[in-house]
Amino acid sequence: MTISDIAKMAGVSSAAVSRYLNGGPLSEQKRAIIREVVEKTGYRPDTTAQTLRTGKVNQVGVIAPSIGSQSVGQLTAGIASELDARNYLLLLGNTELDAQRELGYLTAMQRNHVAGIILLGSYYTPQLAQALKNCSVPVVVTGQRFPDVACVYNDDHTAARELTQRMLEHGRRRIVYIGGSERDDATGIQRREGVQDALRDAGLDGDQLPRICCNAFTVEEGQRCMQELLTRCPFLDGVVCVTDTVAFGAMHALKQAGRQIGRDVGLAGIGDSWAGNVTDPGLATVRFYQKQVGQEAARILLQMLEEKEHGGPVRQVTLGYQVVERGSL
């Protein structure tokens, strides 16, 4: 499939197709016809030749929920290092967890002719599923396992299960859980189910796990949720939190309530924030390899860009984790 094949099918000149692909001036009518043919055929220009011809460097879009967070920053740094080595530029869309902005970036980036898109996934909605299906360029999702699309994600379920097992090994039996929104499969559902499975493995009733859902992964929310759980379950002796930041808030609330962490009560987060090393006691957690997730996603995307044929199997990659035991357990 070449530019002139597309031109023939669309009934326009090769120059018009070239202008379409490079974002040059073109009537709305021609643009629409060419777009239809390009989308129908799944045609993708040879990007290396394009770079040589136009002097422009190709771009890859990265859509992220919140560039200010440590895990997103590390993941983006991983993507950037791979793209840089392969001479691609990174077009960044920061959604602040706004689903409309996420869809808007998907559209705008395609219109700006990115070679491909890496989506740092959060909520899976029918609109997003449709937008990903209609995407005219290859897409790789990170952090979530979405159906029918290349993904690189952490094993949230097993990680939460093993972390909770470690807490049980420290003799904790009245464990409670501070979780996240279940609209997010990875952090909401997988981590919660991992905790419950560990309780079942130990002969406890996982369904009865006392739990509360925080509204955001912040210190303040962790503190608020912990205070509420202390009221509901005054005899608790272990707390697992959906993220480290939430756990730092819980730590505050536990100290205020006079509970000695690591002795009266076990506490653990997930994500291995650098700050887990500087609190007193240190925070037990699970380390994910976010930079490597970003690198792996970029490598898969670049590989998809180089494959001339469509229709290969969809690649879904899980990266491992490591439980980090510290004094809080």
Next chain:
Amino acid sequence: MTISDIAKMAGVSSAAVSRYLNGGPLSEQKRAIIREVVEKTGYRPDTTAQTLRTGKVNQVGVIAPSIGSQSVGQLTAGIASELDARNYLLLLGNTELDAQRELGYLTAMQRNHVAGIILLGSYYTPQLAQALKNCSVPVVVTGQRFPDVACVYNDDHTAARELTQRMLEHGRRRIVYIGGSERDDATGIQRREGVQDALRDAGLDGDQLPRICCNAFTVEEGQRCMQELLTRCPFLDGVVCVTDTVAFGAMHALKQAGRQIGRDVGLAGIGDSWAGNVTDPGLATVRFYQKQVGQEAARILLQMLEEKEHGGPVRQVTLGYQVVERGSL
């Protein structure tokens, strides 16, 4: 100045100039001629009209030293929110503090026809000065005061001075300083001089301030430097650190040495990391408004893009700060 003026001066067709501006196919020779005329005249296309014509959204380049750090993340989020509201996309270059990559991104982004560039400044070198001077699009620098270019930066000097004054008010007299590389004016020189000025204000010898320079703003480096200073100055009773992360490392080392922070010794960082709230005791620090720095930089850049005339005065903006007193002082 219009496209056809540029075409006449370059001795090429208007279509060629248009292709140049849109990154369409063009011979290297024509590209060079047109680039020369565009740079000489300082011509900038009307970007709104361009968006309507090509369907593409304009892009602004952001070059950052390390996207993984909290302050860079917040600053980038501030830039992104302004650009998003004005329908610009953000092209991100992550340098990992590599001067060659910084220069490389400056070139690549111009070649990819960004409307303007925001540079999160670190080291000011003759090469960078030259590259900024030659830049064919407007540039705004954040975090540093570079000459002859629009800048938005924090008042590092006064902030460090006031923070040290607060420590002196707590009766500390044998203050030491863990600083950063002096190749970085803002964090290296300005903060160190602020500390020294506060000592002089209090009748102490600022020149004799015992100090050490860390190799990176990490917990590990903070710990190493603190251990060294404890050996050199065993009677120290106050420690100011160039960043909060470094201060968390110092906190570790002080605790290991059996010093009670906030009682035997005062400790302060700069930057207001969220983690300063979760350590025990809380870390005294200076809050900068990084998100607002990013927003302000984006607003200034967008204003420069809208001004049709060149040669207005260069805008340099300092944003305020706030000293945050916590238990460590």
